Amino acid sequence: MGIKRLKQGRIRMRVPPLEIDLLKTFQRVVTSGSISKTAEDMYLSVSTVTGRIKALEDEVGVPLFVRTGRRIELTDAGAAFVAYVERFMDLIEEGRSRIHARGMAHAGHLNIAATPFFTSYMLPDMIRRFAKKFPKVRLKLSACSNSQVLSLVTQGKADIGMVQEQPQEKGLVRYPLLRDPVIPVVPKGHPLTRLEAIGPEDAASCPILGFDTRSEPWSLLEQWFARHRLVLRVHMEFDHPETLKRYLQPFGAIAFLPGLTVAEELESGDLVSLRMAPPPDIRSSLFMVSRSEASNHAQASQAFMEFALREAAEIAGGAE
Known part of the structure; x- marks a missing residue:
């Protein structure tokens, strides 16, 4: 040999x-x-x-x-x-x-349904790298709500789904991707940035801008404030982090946002993350889903799922 x-x-x-x-x-x-x-x-x-x-x-x-x-x-x-x-x-x-x-796996069609969170923050770089590795796979990406994503995958209209809440639907297999920490952020120059650490009272004293206020992470945040005998009062609510971030400076506000949504601004210094004592330690759980007939996955779907799991592991490792 x-x-x-x-x-x-x-x-x-x-x-x-x-x-x-x-x-x-x-x-x-x-x-x-x-x-x-x-x-x-x-x-x-x-x-x-x-x-x-x-x-x-x-x-x-x-x-x-x-x-x-x-x-x-x-x-x-x-x-x-x-x-x-x-x-x-x-x-x-x-x-x-x-x-x-x-x-x-180097050829075929792949339909992905994902929430706007994924299409805006996690998928752009991931899909770019996947397309470079598998140039003959033709991708279709649909942005829709959590419930719509699950419906498309269940009906077989999407091969893979990306959602922000743990799915309970029967007939679907869920793959935990990432637990993205929810971070308190303020614009640069905000008075709270002068403190080494802030408490719940400090956060509650500022205008609070809300994002995804019907989600599990927001519910946990409300409970965290309640344990400190405070009410989480939202000054203004937004349906997308990009819109919310534009209003932080004018209102001198604080927001609690998933880490992936503010990574660029934290790196550039336009936003500052605050250290809270005690820390809320709240995370947004991200999942990938497919139909339960795992053995029947097309090779392109299987290749993407394996690729996405590796990418998510690298993101999680880099955040530690």
């Missing part, structure tokens, strides 16, 4: 065709119990089959068959060798299947 090193450090293993042929011939002889029957089935001469068995015996160093009249039977060594040959041939077939599956 030779090994050839390719460019970029990849290694290709070259198994001489004769070695595979020896093992295939060995398997056929074991099954048929006859050299002549094997020769007939494989469209070979009897001398070729006999030569292959002899070559294999020379390679392993022991006799594999013994003649008993017109039939041949396995020796003890041959019987022990059968299991290893079967395992080897199964691995070869599995490898071929995997390679074929990877090739199929």
Whole structure:
């Protein structure tokens, strides 16, 4: 068996065709119990089959068959060798299947339904990298509400769904992607940025801009304020973080937003994250969903799901 090193450090293993042929011939002889029957089935001469068995015996160093009249039977060594040959041939077939599956993942159609949160913040870079890796996959992206995403996936009108709440619908498989921390933010120059840490009373004393106030994270935030005997009063409510962020400076307000929605502004310094004591420790859970017939996933869908899970793991690792 030779090994050839390719460019970029990849290694290709070259198994001489004769070695595979020896093992295939060995398997056929074991099954048929006859050299002549094997020769007939494989469209070979009897001398070729006999030569292959002899070559294999020379390679392993022991006799594999013994003649008993017109039939041949396995020796003890041959019987022990059968299991290893079967395992080897199964691995070869599995490898071929995997390679074929990877090739199929490079083509096809893929329909993704996602909430505006995903289409605005998480998917742009992810889809760009996926499209670069799988340029022959034709993507369609639909932005809609959580309930609409789940409906499209359930009906088979979307291959994959991206939602912000844990789905309860039957017939769907959910894949946890990320638990995005909800961060208290204010515009640069805000008076609260002069404090090393702020308490619930400090936050409640400022105008609070609300986003996604019917979500589970917002409900948990209201409960957190209630535990400190405060009411979370919303000065103004918005249905998209981008709109909300434009109003933070004019109102001198504070907002509690998922980390992904403010990553760019925090990096540029336009927004400042506040340290709260005690911290609310509230996170927005993000999920990917597909229909439960996982074994029937198209290769393009399977490739994207694996890709998305890896990307989400990298985002989570970078946020720690």
